Structures are given as structure tokens and as C-alpha cells.
Amino acid sequence: MTRFVHPATEDITLSGVLSALADPNRLKIVQGLIGQKEVMNCAAAAPCPDMAKSTLSNHFRVLREAGLIRTTKKGVEHQNTVREADLNARFPGLLKTILKHVDG
């Protein structure tokens, strides 16, 4: 069984969040996820359609381990949501301010 590592809200660190978001593709993934009302599987949340599955999977892992997203397994799909409430509890306003500055 796949186990996903999700840090507790109080264990989310500022440098971890900044590091995870310091990559244009990961920023786009988070921006894409946050704009959706539904949870998204990894392929749907890809920043570009031709990204290798392993690269995409690694980006999701980094985001998950930094506390930015929550991944759950539904059948064969991994579904992802941004931990907006947890992030706002830990660092009010941070995610919103960062995402405001993402181009396009």
C-alpha cells in the first residue's frame, strides 16, 4: 500500500514552503490545484502535458512533504488538494501573496 507523508500543520516550516514553491513548475501545480473546486489527479494537475510522469511525481512528493498539498488514493488515482486552511493557520496570507505573483 502506498503511504503518503503529510506533515502536521505545526510541523510545516517557512523554509520548507518557500523551497517547495521555489520552482516554477511546482508554483504552477499549486496555482492550478487551488483554482479547482474538485480534487485533481496528478495528470490533470500537470503544469505542462509533456512532463515525464516521474518528474511530475517528484514535484508532487516535494509539495506533499512540505505540507502544501494533501494526496489521497482513490482506486488507482492519486488525488491532490492544496492544504489552504492548514497553510493559512500556520502562515496567514503567505500562500495567497506568493501565488498573486505567479506569471500567467
Add this chain to the structure above:
Amino acid sequence: MTRFVHPATEDITLSGVLSALADPNRLKIVQGLIGQKEVMNCAAAAPCPDMAKSTLSNHFRVLREAGLIRTTKKGVEHQNTVREADLNARFPGLLKTILKHVDG
């Protein structure tokens, strides 16, 4: 002669800024510099007194190349200031929001 690399304001990138600040020591350096009215030399802006000079120097280089600080040479000293106006022009509110969440 030492030449310092300072990106133009329009060349400062979001991922570059986040990456440079994704290190607790560099966050402390920027926080320390911004709290000062005077420019500071590298030693005075060190996040901890026992940090190796080469490590400190590397942190300053990363911050400088990401567009976070400006370094000038005065005699044998390197003096540093945070490029607050440039950063606010490029990414309004970003630096302030990030620094608000630095512990201690």
C-alpha cells in the same frame, strides 16, 4: 577589483527570490539587514557569530544574485542593503509577508 553581480529589477524572478529565502540563515540575514537604518558589513549581518566566513560569503552571494540585497565595497568592507524598493516594485508585498513569518 571585486565585481558584484546585481540583477536588474525586471530580471528578479519569483522562484529566485523564494529559493534564496528558502534557507533559515538567509532569512535571518535579510531580516537583520532590513531592521537596520545603516548599511551593514557582512560580519555584522551574520545570523550567528560562529558562522564560517566562507559560508556567510556564499549566503550573501546567493541573496545578491537573486536580487535581494545590494553589496558595495567601501575600503576593505563589503556593505549590504536590502533592495526593498526594487523588490516591492517587482513583487508588491511579497518580502514583507515572508519576513512576517520568520520566527524570533
